[in-house]
Amino acid sequence: MGQVAASEKQASHRYAFGVAFVASVGGFLFGYDLSVVGAANIYLRDVFNLSPSAMGFATGSAALGCIIGPFLGGWLCDALGRTRTMMIACILLGIGSIMTAIPRDIVMFNIFRIVGGVGVGLCSVASPMYISEIAPPRMRGGLGFMYQLAIVVGSITAPFVSYIIVKVTPETVAWRWMFASELLPVFVFLILLAFLPPSPRWLAGRGRNAEALAVLTRVDGPTFARAEMAQIEAALVEDTGRFSDLFKPGMRYALLIGFLLAFFNNWTGWSVMGGYIAMLFEASGLKDRSLAILQFTFTYFFMGVVTLIACVTVDRVGRRPLWLVASALMAVVTALTGAVFHFHWGGWVVLIVLTLCTVPHGLALGPLPWLMMSEIFPTRLRARAVAITTAFLWLTIFSGAQLFPILTSWSQRLVGSIGGAFGLFTIICIFAFVFGLKMLPETKGRTLEEIAASWKKNA
Numbered sequence: 001m002g003q004v005a006a007s008e009k010q011a012s013h014r015y016a017f018g019v020a021f022v023a024s025v026g027g028f029l030f031g032y033d034l035s036v037v038g039a040a041n042i043y044l045r046d047v048f049n050l051s052p053s054a055m056g057f058a059t060g061s062a063a064l065g066c067i068i069g070p071f072l073g074g075w076l077c078d079a080l081g082r083t084r085t086m087m088i089a090c091i092l093l094g095i096g097s098i099m100t101a102i103p104r105d106i107v108m109f110n111i112f113r114i115v116g117g118v119g120v121g122l123c124s125v126a127s128p129m130y131i132s133e134i135a136p137p138r139m140r141g142g143l144g145f146m147y148q149l150a151i152v153v154g155s156i157t158a159p160f161v162s163y164i165i166v167k168v169t170p171e172t173v174a175w176r177w178m179f180a181s182e183l184l185p186v187f188v189f190l191i192l193l194a195f196l197p198p199s200p201r202w203l204a205g206r207g208r209n210a211e212a213l214a215v216l217t218r219v220d221g222p223t224f225a226r227a228e229m230a231q232i233e234a235a236l237v238e239d240t241g242r243f244s245d246l247f248k249p250g251m252r253y254a255l256l257i258g259f260l261l262a263f264f265n266n267w268t269g270w271s272v273m274g275g276y277i278a279m280l281f282e283a284s285g286l287k288d289r290s291l292a293i294l295q296f297t298f299t300y301f302f303m304g305v306v307t308l309i310a311c312v313t314v315d316r317v318g319r320r321p322l323w324l325v326a327s328a329l330m331a332v333v334t335a336l337t338g339a340v341f342h343f344h345w346g347g348w349v350v351l352i353v354l355t356l357c358t359v360p361h362g363l364a365l366g367p368l369p370w371l372m373m374s375e376i377f378p379t380r381l382r383a384r385a386v387a388i389t390t391a392f393l394w395l396t397i398f399s400g401a402q403l404f405p406i407l408t409s410w411s412q413r414l415v416g417s418i419g420g421a422f423g424l425f426t427i428i429c430i431f432a433f434v435f436g437l438k439m440l441p442e443t444k445g446r447t448l449e450e451i452a453a454s455w456k457k458n459a
Helices: 002-047 052-079 082-101 106-134 137-168 171-180 183-193 200-205 209-238 243-247 251-267 270-274 277-283 289-317 319-342 348-365 367-373 379-415 419-438 448-457
Strands: none
Touching: 002 052, 002 082, 002 106, 002 137, 002 171, 002 183, 002 209, 052 082, 052 106, 052 200, 052 379, 082 106, 082 171, 082 183, 106 137, 106 200, 106 367, 106 379, 137 171, 137 289, 137 367, 200 209, 200 379, 209 379, 209 448, 243 251, 243 379, 251 270, 251 367, 251 379, 251 419, 251 448, 270 348, 270 379, 289 319, 289 348, 289 367, 319 348, 319 367, 319 419, 348 367, 367 379, 379 419, 379 448
């Protein structure tokens, strides 16, 4: 009997891993879509003769769509469910991929980057929320980190595919094939989504408790399912789901934490500079564009290894310890990177410091915000709250992409190098450490309903 129970538990864990893996493909498309422009923008600059500000807008234009996506996604996730929202995202990403490969001018390019960005924004709400809602509490951290791991894998794949494209196609059309290449993973994701069950908490919120219980049973067995279902039903009775509830004492604090997680996810360094890695390698004296793109791929590969380690450790170590270590480490690394660019050191030193920047981001600063923004809100409010905080996260991504060329230009004039821009990241990382020390809650091993109830107790 014990062996049968253990076998059933193992099968349910495999199922939980499988559905989380499929949902995390939304993160792959996120990483691929936003990373491919980092390989292509050095061509866009020449083809369309872009100024620094126009270059920043072309690089970050998708993030504008990503800001719109969460607001639409919050409504769609409640109305149609998490899985159908991801399907709509696939359609928009496919349209964006085709039309950015064949633009007549930079205006058309930017418009359809925004369209694709709406698709990414929908995925960025629906995918991590779905994973958090379906994962057992003791596995939620690792499964939630799969979304960030998928972002990293997408970010690795895009420049690697771009490197191959540069080698086998004429330089005049290489950037077009880079954007068209996204169609394949979009199609694969759309097919896989057809096999995902609806979120059990979305089902329960619509009174479909028997279906919700069946999904929870498949995820972690009948004992867990009954206990979890009782908590969900009790929480739904107390939770009115009114938008105004987000601004009540306790929930206001949760919302503030969500906003700060979103801000630190991007302005601690890597997310701002990530879209310009190939250009940073060029700025360090590397003239071979294909080699710059290949080194870009290496930095993301290294971050993928770190994120994989974090997937295994987050449910053992906890969220707060990882955040504190990562923010302190990033403060040191960005200061070192600033020194490297200020003193105009070139060659492998640049590759080393930029690679080091991926370590704290992959460890916590990248994945934890996506995980925790989907953990900290009640079921009836979750879609709207995640939509608001995710939209703010995309606003910070857009601001970073738009401002980084301007910041480096100012730094050149003020201190004679682009190193001063990295000093700003160091200061922000110090604030991120203080935030982790004073405000960030520990959610390891707690059910979503227990986390939501804690805000009322602490109000």
